[in-house]
Amino acid sequence: MASSPRKSRKGTDAAPLLVPARALRRRVLRWAVRGVLGVAGFFAVLVLLFSFLNPPVNIYQLQESARVGGLQRDWVAFDNIAPVMGRSAVAAEDANFCLHWGFDMNAIRAAVAEGGSRGASTISQQVVKNVFLWHGRSWLRKAMEGVLTPAVELIWSKERILEVYLNVAEFDEGVFGVQAAAEHYFGVDARSLSALQAARLAAILPDPKARSASNPSNFVRNRTRSIMAGAETIAADGRDGCFR
Structure with a gap:
């Protein structure tokens, strides 16, 4: 009895790997934006405070x-x-x-x-x-x-x-x-x-x-x-x- 053809590892493994990679990029981007906004907010507060302090x-x-x-x-x-x-x-x-x-x-x-x-x-x-x-x-x-x-x-x-x-x-x-x-x-x-x-x-x-x-x-x-x-x-x- 002929054995069924083996599934390509390329087809089964590549897709699951793409999802974590995209999620990682999105996460890094989110944290980068938060970091920039946090630094901007910090200096904005200082500029405001030092206008009178x-x-x-x-x-x-x-x-x-x-x-x-x-x-x-x-x-x-x-x-x-x-x-x-x-x-x-x-x-x-x-x-x-x-x-x-x-x-x-x-x-x-x-x-x-x-x-x-x-x-x-x-x-x-x-x-x-x-x-x-x-x-x-x-x-x-x-x-x-x-x-x-x-x-x-x-x-x-x-x-x-x-x-x-x-x-x-x-x-x-x-x-x-x-x-x-x-x-x-x-x-x-x-x-x-x-x-x-x-x-x-x-x-x-x-x-x-x-x-x-x-x-x-x-x-x-x-x-x-x-x-x-x-x-x-x-x-x-x-x-x-x-x-x-």
Whole structure:
């Protein structure tokens, strides 16, 4: 008696294998979407909270604290910072601060034209990097900065952005914020800074480890004069209107 033909293993085994593979792909995709939404929600909550709550110590400050053995930092409200300090910081780092939505496209185009030899980061971008992210060059950080900067601009006021910037900026090794910097270099409160002192502090950015506001090099002196002139121009033409 002839035996019945054997069933092909290909026909019986392949189909059951396809089902788990598809299910696995769907599961991975679901978890990936949940992960992205979870990260987005986390940062959305932080952006909202920090619009009125002062950010705690950030990643870079923790790194510097471990390296130098402590930090000098003392948060001060924007109303307790000399107005000339805000104008000096804007003149030094982001002259069109009141005119853009987080990115200065003219500065970016100029940087691209010069082959990337000059920086184009706005004060808003620097706040996002310092408060929410980490230092260092990577595509991931730049991508996250690109997403978070418009969100901060949308929810925070320009005055709040500048207040946070002045309170988290590094002014010397282990010295963060304008209040600690004013005491460290000049022995005064941030509210009492003169135009010269404010310009000196702005002049040491963004390289405070190599520059000094109390013992300025010729470079810092020249940059100070330029910043003082820029701050006066910003006050005269109204480009300080969003934080005046």
